[in-house]
Amino acid sequence: VSNVPIRRIGVSTGGGDCPGLNAVLRAVVKSAVLERGWEVLGIADGFDGLLRDGNVIHLDDAAVSGILHRGGTILGTTNRGNPFSYSTTVNGEIRAIDRSDEVVARIRDLGIDVLVLIGGDGTLSIGRDLVEKGVRIVGVPKTIDNDLEATDLTFGFDTAVGTATEALDRLHTTAESHHRVMVLEVMGRNCGWIALCAGIAGGADVILIPEIPFTGGSICRKIRNRQLRGKKFSLVVVAEGACFRGGEPVYSGLGGGKAKRLGGIGQRIAEDIAERMEIETRVTVLGHIQRGGSPTAFDRVLATRLGCAAVRAVADGRHGHMVALRGEKIVTVPLAEALRGRKSVPARGELVRAARSLGVSFGDEEG
Numbered sequence: 001v002s003n004v005p006i007r008r009i010g011v012s013t014g015g016g017d018c019p020g021l022n023a024v025l026r027a028v029v030k031s032a033v034l035e036r037g038w039e040v041l042g043i044a045d046g047f048d049g050l051l052r053d054g055n056v057i058h059l060d061d062a063a064v065s066g067i068l069h070r071g072g073t074i075l076g077t078t079n080r081g082n083p084f085s086y087s088t089t090v091n092g093e094i095r096a097i098d099r100s101d102e103v104v105a106r107i108r109d110l111g112i113d114v115l116v117l118i119g120g121d122g123t124l125s126i127g128r129d130l131v132e133k134g135v136r137i138v139g140v141p142k143t144i145d146n147d148l149e150a151t152d153l154t155f156g157f158d159t160a161v162g163t164a165t166e167a168l169d170r171l172h173t174t175a176e177s178h179h180r181v182m183v184l185e186v187m188g189r190n191c192g193w194i195a196l197c198a199g200i201a202g203g204a205d206v207i208l209i210p211e212i213p214f215t216g217g218s219i220c221r222k223i224r225n226r227q228l229r230g231k232k233f234s235l236v237v238v239a240e241g242a243c244f245r246g247g248e249p250v251y252s253g254l255g256g257g258k259a260k261r262l263g264g265i266g267q268r269i270a271e272d273i274a275e276r277m278e279i280e281t282r283v284t285v286l287g288h289i290q291r292g293g294s295p296t297a298f299d300r301v302l303a304t305r306l307g308c309a310a311v312r313a314v315a316d317g318r319h320g321h322m323v324a325l326r327g328e329k330i331v332t333v334p335l336a337e338a339l340r341g342r343k344s345v346p347a348r349g350e351l352v353r354a355a356r357s358l359g360v361s362f363g364d365e366e367g
């Protein structure tokens with residue numbers, strides 16, 4: 001805990017966007033300006049904004065007016081631009097250059113006492129490394145994937161699950177009319193939270209998640225059993241990171257951060273079903289629809305709580321910490337500890353068991 005007097009804070013959003021980011025920004029600015037009397041500088045486009053001149057704006061109460069319900073981030077974001085390994089073209093060649101000292105100097109020159117960093121594990125790991133270089137940072141976790149171990153929930157997840165559930169509801173009626181198998185591929189990286197929760201909420205017959213490898217035979221057994229009971233259609237929801245038993249995740253190309261981008265497993269499953277059964281199959285890849293648009297009321301409340309807690313953490317000198325939801329409470333966790341683990345779906349946990357009790361198949365030997 002450090003006791004520096006605070007006059008000016010910075011705030012930045014990094015990594016992929018997520019419904020609720022603007023609600024966090026609004027909470028940070030309102031509580032910092034109105035309650036504490038601090039100045040707030042908004043940094044555009046994640047760390048990129050600190051490596052280019054301009055790109056910094058004063059945020060006051062008026063600047064965050066009317067943004068609570070808006071998706072995206074008014075500051076812009078990017079999942080390129082890690083200052084510790086910044087892609088730069090030198091003599092026609094792309095090289096990764098360490099520009100972190102420039103970021104540290106810019107934060108100092110701007111007179112930022114503490115930087116509130118809103119991001120997922122990528123952005124917050126950069127934050128943790130900047131803490132090592134003497135920058136005071138308070139983190140706010142953000143991801144629709146809900147895969148951060150240190151917090152029970154992340155804002156954006158509830159909105160993404162709602163969107164995926166609505167998609168399943170819509171697919172349900174057309175699947176029923178045409179006697180088809182509808183496969184819905186949802187996001188989530190290597191964790192199955194969105195698929196599992198939307199699958200339960202949308203009444204999917206088969207839920208496929210990275211934590212439970214599946215077989216084509218088992219999926220088709222479920223579809224056939226439904227047919228024997230007079231159900232001529234089936235709904236399959238698959239997490240983008242799920243894979244066939246003994247197989248590998250399917251990638252569709254390079255992502256923004258040049259990491260491989262997941263995508264395509266839905267199509268593989270549909271092809272597999274078509275080879276094994278005579279039933280028409282269609283695939284929907286929900287993609288970034290899950291990331292855009294207005295946050296749910298739940299996400300607005302969680303984002304607001306986290307934003308206010310981040311300002312409290314700044315005031316209390318809990319620098320190098322991340323705010324997190326634990327049970328009913330918002331707590332602070334050291335960044336280094338917060339980034340240690342990824343929260344997977346427990347394959348034998350209560351949620352999976354509840355789905356199995358309803359007859360949902362996970363494409364494994366249990367059904």
Ligand code: F6P
Binds near residue numbers: 144255
């Ligand atoms: O982590 C959030 C997420 O939406 C993942 O679910 C998905 O795999 C990835 O980001 C997509 O990233 P991009 O914005 O690079 O397409």
